[in-house]
Amino acid sequence: MQTRTLGSTGPVVSGLGLGAMGMSGVYGEADRSESIATVHAALDAGVTLIDTGDFYAMGHNELLLAEALRGRERDSYQLSVKFGMLRTPGQGFGGVDARPAAVKNFLAYSLTRLGTDHIDIYRPGRLDPAVPIEDTVGAIKEMIDAGHVRYLGLSEVDAATVRRAHAVHPVTDLQIEYSLISRAVERDVLSTLRELGVGLTAYGVLSRGLISGHWTAARGADPGDSRSHSPRFSGENVEHNLVLVAALRRVAEAKGCTVAQLAIAWVAAQGADIVPLVGARTRERLAEALPAMDLDLTAGDLAEIEKAVPPGAARGDRYPPAHMAALGVGN
Template identity: 80%
Template sequence: MQTRTLGKTGPTASALGLGAMAMSGAYGESDRAESIATVHAALDAGVTLVDTADFYGMGHNELLLAEALRGRPRDSYQLSVKFGMLAGPGLQYFGVDGRPAAVKTFLAHSLTRLGTDYIDIYRPARRDPDVPIEETVGAIKDLVDAGYVRHIGLSEVDAETIRRAHAVHPIADLQVEYSLVSRAVEPEVLPTLRELGIGMTAYGVLSRGLISGHWTAGHSAGPGDHRAASPRFTGENVDHNLALVDALRTVADAKGCTVAQLAIAWVAAQGDDIVPLVGARSRRRLSEALPAVDVHLTSDDLAAVEQAVPRGAARGDRYPAAFMSSLGVGN
C-alpha cells in the first residue's frame, strides 16, 4: 500500500482510507460480521486510515470499529473521528454543537466507545453557526495538549473558516466531498488548503455509489437507505447522471479498469495531498476499490475523463435541500 502525508503537520497514512459510515445503516441494513471482516481485510491490505463519526448509527459505528480493531496494534492504524451532529431517536436531526464543553464531552464518549486512549484526527462534522470556529478548534487544541487528540481536522467548511481555524492551531486536513461529480472545492477551497499546507481526505469519491458502475436505471434504494431522498438519485436527474457513468465506462474499458477504480484514481490524481476515502461495507467492494491506487492516469486519460464527465455536468444537489445550508461548499 502506498502512503501519503496529510499536509505539513498531519500523519502519514495509507493512500486510500476506509470510510465506515455505510456499516451503520446509512444505506440500509448492513451485515455486522461482513462489516468487521471488511475492516480486517482493509487493515491486512495496508489501509491504515479509518474514518468514522460518533453519530454514525448514534454510537453503533464506533462500537463496531472497537470490536473490529481489537487486538490490532494501536500504532498500526489511524482513527479519524467527526463529532457535533445532534440527533434524537429516529434520527431526527437538531443541528450542530461546537461549544467547547460539548466538544470535550463528545470526545470522552468516543474514547470509551472506541476503546482507545487517543484519536488521531478529531474534527467537527460541520461548523456550528452559533459558535466561533476559534472556540471549537481551541477546545480541540486543549485536547491535543492533554494527549487525547493527535491532530485537528475540519469538515465541509469554506476557505475563510479554514484560515480562521488554522490560525488557532495547525489543521492537518479537511474532510470534504470530492469526486468527478462534486468539484465545488476546486476554485477556492483546494488552493487555500495548499497555500496553508493542509491535506484533504475526500469522501463520496463514488458519489454514494452513483458513479461506481453498479447503480443502474430503475434501481431503487431500499428501506433505511438515505439515497432515496438524494436529489442525484431521483427523477430525471438519475437518468442524466447514469448517462455520464456510461461515458465514463468507455474510458475505464479502454484503460482496463472498472468505473469505480477510474473514479477513485481520478480523485487520487488531483494531488498527492489528497487521500480518497472508500465507503466499502463488504469485502467484495473493498477488493474492487483497492487496485485503484495502482491505476496511473496519463494526461490523455485525464482529458478523456474530463470529456466524459465535465465539471458541473451532474444534475441534482449532493444532499437534500435541508442539509445543503450546513455545507461550507456547494456541489
C-alpha cells in the same frame, strides 16, 4: 499500499482510507460480520486511515469499529472521528453543537466507545453557526495538549473558516466531498489548503455509489437507504447522471479497469496531498477499490475522463436542501 502525508504537519497514512459510515445502516441494513471482515481485510491490505463519526447511528459505528480493531496494535492505524452533529430518536438530525464543553463531552464518549486513549484526527462534522470556529478549535487544542487527540481536522467548511481555524492551531486536513461530479472544492478551497499546507481527505469519491458503475435506475433505493432522499438519485436526475457513468465506463474499458477504480484514481490523481476515502461495506467492494491506487492515469486519460464527465455536468444537489444549508461549499 502507497502512503501519503496529510498536510505539512499531519501523519503518514495509507493512500486510500476506509470510510465506515455505510456499515451502520445509512444505506440500508448492513451485515455486521461482513463489515468487521471488511475492516480486517482493509487493515491486512495496508489501509491505515479509518474514518467514522460519533453520530453514525448514534455510536453504533464506533462500537462496531472497536470490535473490529480489537487486538490490533494501536499505532498500526489512524482513527479520524467527526463529532458535533446532534441526533434525535427516529434517526433524525437536530443541529450542531461545537461548544468547547460539548467538544470535551463528545470526545469522552468516543474514547470510551472506541476503546482507545486517543483519537488521531478529531474534527467537527459541520460548522456550528452559534459558536466561533476559534472556540471549537481552542477546545480541541486543549485535548491535543492533554494527549487525548493527536491532530486537528475540519469537515465541510469554506476557505475562510479553514484560515481562521488554522490561525489557532495547525489544521492537518479538511474532509470534504470530492468526486468527478462534486468539484466545488476546486473553486477556492483547494488552493487555500495548499497555501496553508493542509491536506484533504475526500469522501464521496463514488458519489454514494452513483458513479461506481454498479448503480442502475431500475435498482432504486430502499426506504431505509438515505439515497432515497438524495436529489442526484431521484427521477430524471439519476437517469441523466447514469448517462455520464456510461460515458465513463467507455473510458474505463479502454483503460482496462472498472468504473469505480477509474473514479477513485481520478481523485487520487488530483494531488499527492489528497487521500480518497472509500465507503466499502463488503470485502468484494474493497477488493475492487484497492487497485485504484496503482492505476496510472496519463494526461490523455485525464482528458478523456473530463470529456466523459465535464465539471458541472451532474444534475441534482449532493444533499437534500436542509443538509445543503449546513455546508461550507456547494456541489
